[in-house]
Amino acid sequence: MxxxxxxxxxxxxxxxxxxxxxxxxxxxxxxxxxxxxxxxxxxxxxxxxxxxxxxxxxxxxxxxxxxxxxxxxxxxxxxxxxxxxxxxxxxxxxxxxxxxxxxxxxxxxxxIFLGITLILALGGGVMMIVMILSSLFDENISGMCEENPPRFGKRCEHKCHCVNTSERCDQHSGVCQSGCISGWTGDNCQIITSVFDKSAVHVRLPSNETFQCSINKLWYNWTSVQLAFLNETNTFIMVTVSQNGSTSFTDPRISVSLSSGNGTDNVTFAFNLSEYSCDLEGLYECQFQMENNFTTQFGNTSVSFSAPPSNVSVIVQSEYSNDVMDDTVNCTGTIHLNTTTLRLVAMSNGTDLAAGQNITRLLLDSSMTSDCRHHVLVVYTGNFSSLAGRNVSCQAEDLVYGDNYFSTEEIINVKTTA
Structure with missing residues (x-):
């Protein structure tokens, strides 16, 4: 043991x-x-x-x-x-x-450090996944925008601009079945435009003339509207009007007024034109700026002028010969070249003497006057024996208004040679 x-x-x-x-x-x-x-x-x-x-x-x-x-x-x-x-x-x-x-x-x-790092990494990964999924599926669950006025887009952030204001446009593209309301254009009616009531304005000087620029702003606001004068190389702002109604001018011959109704703002431009206002002839554009970030298009209109002819006269020789082929008759007048023609006519039937006769019409002079018109000399050359004893006159014909202005009548005297 x-x-x-x-x-x-x-x-x-x-x-x-x-x-x-x-x-x-x-x-x-x-x-x-x-x-x-x-x-x-x-x-x-x-x-x-x-x-x-x-x-x-x-x-x-x-x-x-x-x-x-x-x-x-x-x-x-x-x-x-x-x-x-x-x-x-x-x-x-x-x-x-x-x-x-x-x-x-x-x-x-x-x-401890590795544990905290792992937790933060996992948390960041989860947040990133949530953000990615949110961006992929960030749409209203029902797929329909219920707001009024009707809207479209993933977050219903855009408004429909349809002719039928109660129509709910396509929820994804914004396309309107009834088309775009006046003043809006584009595939989904998201481009706002200015519209003139006249595509062209012809004014007989002197005169007062108005034309209107309309902006169908609907539920939005614009900040300013300008009447711009365009020439071949430059743009000149003639009038500026703000939303509160204040205005500024660069030309005293143009005034402006502002009116509103049914979501549309109308800016009316009035021209006080004398017979010396030919420098205002040209192309005008209604420019504007919106508070919202919209694409804009500007409407335009052309303005042309004419003035009644004056100083229309005919000058004949005291006597013409039946065997001379280069006698002349002069027709003169002060006219607007773009809208008025000057010609020599036989008073018996009103026909142009250059038509069907051995007479040639030649424009010899066209000088600008101070009132937008031109002093014109038209010379008719030929043998006038067939017009013996007939009265002739110089006629200024206004092609826009259809008015005719005649000079005093002169008789064609033809002598017979042996």
Whole structure:
């Protein structure tokens, strides 16, 4: 019995020695792979991470080695493996327990940092997925915009501009079955235009003339409207009117008034034209700016002038010869060239003497006067014997208004030569 107890005591001592040897070798190996600074502690956070990771790996490897060489409960080691540590002798003390505490603290901080990073990464990924899905499926669930006036678009952000104001246009494209309301154009009626009540204005000077520019603003507002005069190279702003009714002018011969009704604003331009206003003849454009971000198109109209002819007269020779082929009759007058013609006619039937006769019509002079008209000299050349005894007159015909102006009549006297 005493011998058996002795044997059990030896086994316990052997097991304790094995466990102490395992811990001692473990501490030596940790110390071997640590990179301490001059105070024996890791010199940076990254170095602590490095040392902690290496120490955990060395623990695992060393424990496997010790278990293989010192089975638990064995009476004696099967094999003792030596792990020489450079720079560390058997007389050197074991590494301080404080180093093990630092390693544990470092590893804990690393795991906390990695955990927080993982949580943030997962959270950011979830948010990104939600945003992508939201942009792909960001439409009203019913697919219909219920607001009034009718709207369309993913978020019902656009209004329909249909002839039938109660029509709900296509919810995706905005196309109106009834067409675009007046003053709006484009495939989905989203381009607003200005519209003149007259595509062309012809004025007989002197006169007062008006024409109107309309903007069907519907539920929106414009900030300003300008009447622009266009020539071949430049644009001149003649009148500017703001939404509050204030106006500015660059030409005192033009005035403006503003009226509204049924969502349409009307800007009326009035021209006070004297017989000397030919410089206002040309192309005009109704320009405007909207508060909302709409594409705009500007309507235009042309303005032309005419004036009654004056100083129409005929000049004949006192006598013509039946055998002379280059006698002349002069027809003169002050006319507007674009709208008036000047010709010599026989008063008996009103026919132009240059038609069917041996007479040539030649425009010899056309000089501009101060009132937009031209002083014109038309010369008829030929043999006038067939008109012997007939009265002739110079006629100015207004092609726009259909009016005729005649000079005093003159008789053609023809002498007969032997």
């Amino acid at each position: 005493e011998g058996r107890n002795r044997m059990n005591d030896l086994k316990e001592i052997d097991a304790q020695s094995t466990e102490e040897s395992r811990h001692s070798e473990n501490r030596f190996l940790r110390n071997k792979y640590r990179v301490p600074d001059e105070n024996g502690r890791p010199s940076s956070f990254l170095r602590r991470v490095y040392n902690g990771t290496l120490a955990r790996a060395s623990d695992w490897w060393l424990n496997n080695q010790l278990r293989a060489n010192f089975p638990k409960g064995g009476s004696s080691p099967q094999k003792v493996t030596s792990f020489p540590t450079p720079g560390l002798t058997s007389e050197d003390p074991d590494p301080s327990p404080e180093i093990d505490d630092d390693r544990r603290t470092c590893c804990t901080a690393v795991w």
